[in-house]
Amino acid sequence: MQYMTVRLLQRIGLKVTPQRQALLELLNGNKTHPSAEDIYSKLVSKFPRISLKTVYNTLARLAEAGEIQELDIDPYRKRFDPNAAPHHHFYCKICGRVFDVAQGDSFLAGDLNLLDRADVNGHQIDTVQLNFKGVCKECKEKR
Amino acid sequence: MQYMTVRLLQRIGLKVTPQRQALLELLNGNKTHPSAEDIYSKLVSKFPRISLKTVYNTLARLAEAGEIQELDIDPYRKRFDPNAAPHHHFYCKICGRVFDVAQGDSFLAGDLNLLDRADVNGHQIDTVQLNFKGVCKECKEKR
DNA sequence: TAGTAATTTATAATCATTGTCATTATGCAA
DNA sequence: TTGCATAATGACAATGATTATAAATTACTA
Numbered sequence: 528m529q530y531m532t533v534r535l536l537q538r539i540g541l542k543v544t545p546q547r548q549a550l551l552e553l554l555n556g557n558k559t560h561p562s563a564e565d566i567y568s569k570l571v572s573k574f575p576r577i578s579l580k581t582v583y584n585t586l587a588r589l590a591e592a593g594e595i596q597e598l599d600i601d602p603y604r605k606r607f608d609p610n611a612a613p614h615h616h617f618y619c620k621i622c623g624r625v626f627d628v629a630q631g632d633s634f635l636a637g638d639l640n641l642l643d644r645a646d647v648n649g650h651q652i653d654t655v656q657l658n659f660k661g662v663c664k665e666c667k668e669k670r
Numbered sequence: 671m672q673y674m675t676v677r678l679l680q681r682i683g684l685k686v687t688p689q690r691q692a693l694l695e696l697l698n699g700n701k702t703h704p705s706a707e708d709i710y711s712k713l714v715s716k717f718p719r720i721s722l723k724t725v726y727n728t729l730a731r732l733a734e735a736g737e738i739q740e741l742d743i744d745p746y747r748k749r750f751d752p753n754a755a756p757h758h759h760f761y762c763k764i765c766g767r768v769f770d771v772a773q774g775d776s777f778l779a780g781d782l783n784l785l786d787r788a789d790v791n792g793h794q795i796d797t798v799q800l801n802f803k804g805v806c807k808e809c810k811e812k813r
Numbered sequence: 814t815a816g817t818a819a820t821t822t823a824t825a826a827t828c829a830t831t832g833t834c835a836t837t838a839t840g841c842a843a
Numbered sequence: 844t845t846g847c848a849t850a851a852t853g854a855c856a857a858t859g860a861t862t863a864t865a866a867a868t869t870a871c872t873a
Contacts, residue, residue, distance in 0.1 A: 664792035
């Protein structure tokens with residue numbers, strides 16, 4: 528659905544370029560929480576001359592507009608999530624993968640409703656992240 | 671209470687060095703969530719030849735041992751918190767300060783009891799962070 | 814008090830991210 | 844449709860936090 532990516536870019540006031548469209552299509556439905564470098568290396572096959580700067584720039588604009596999430600969970604690099612709906616993340620220290628954690632998962636005693644709150648202690652809240660770190664199931668089983 | 675810092679270091683199996691003692695005393699009760707550089711620049715007055723590596727090394731060891739928290743909330747650098755008790759953080763995008771947010775604050779619909787949970791979706795959880803980002807009260811008032 | 818293993822320090826290296834600026838492409842207006 | 848102002852792109856250099864290396868020093872154990 529190329530149409531959606533065009534609409535999205537227009538809605539947030541960005542010019543529609545082939546690079547941006549390709550980036551958005553790459554991100555659409557992507558559950559791997561890629562880094563800028565991950566995205567860059569995939570775009571290179573389609574745009575051999577694309578610059579990392581372009582990737583960073585577009586990702587920053589999309590995050591500003593609230594279309595994607597910039598995750599502060601990987602200690603080595605920023606990770607990006609096209610899923611803007613409220614949910615949380617788990618980072619595996621061993622393999623480096625980031626997994627989604629549904630907000631409704633039973634371990635949460637109550638419903639956070641985090642994003643409904645306008646402020647905390649008088650501070651204006653723009654984004655909320657609930658981050659878990661540890662060792663993922665697979666890495667744990669491999670000992 | 672120099673005695674406490676000695677005990678703490680011994681308890682987690684680290685050698686007691688003057689640098690480490692000074693670092694721990696600097697951190698004790700510190701609510702500013704300093705970066706490694708912040709800590710380094712204060713230690714330099716007492717130890718003119720101290721290395722940044724020593725600061726990073728000690729902070730990493732303390733975090734591994736669970737004595738301090740390594741916060742992934744400031745997009746530019748790691749921040750450290752000597753308060754190991756469960757609580758959350760707010761980062762101001764304008765001034766860069768990090769504020770504590772008590773776990774009991776009313777906006778939390780339920781009690782997370784985050785640290786009591788051994789795993790999520792089969793993953794082993796070691797640490798949890800709930801991070802808010804936005805504009806702090808003071809910066810907001812200054813427009 | 815000596816030995817050894819960890820720690821510290823000086824220094825260089827790494828690497829994600831950002832800045833600069835010339836070139837190019839987009840979208841609006843005529 | 845064309846031309847233009849402006850934004851976006853790409854090449855490249857720079858930044859800056861963090862990590863690696865290795866030699867010198869120090870802390871702790873026996």
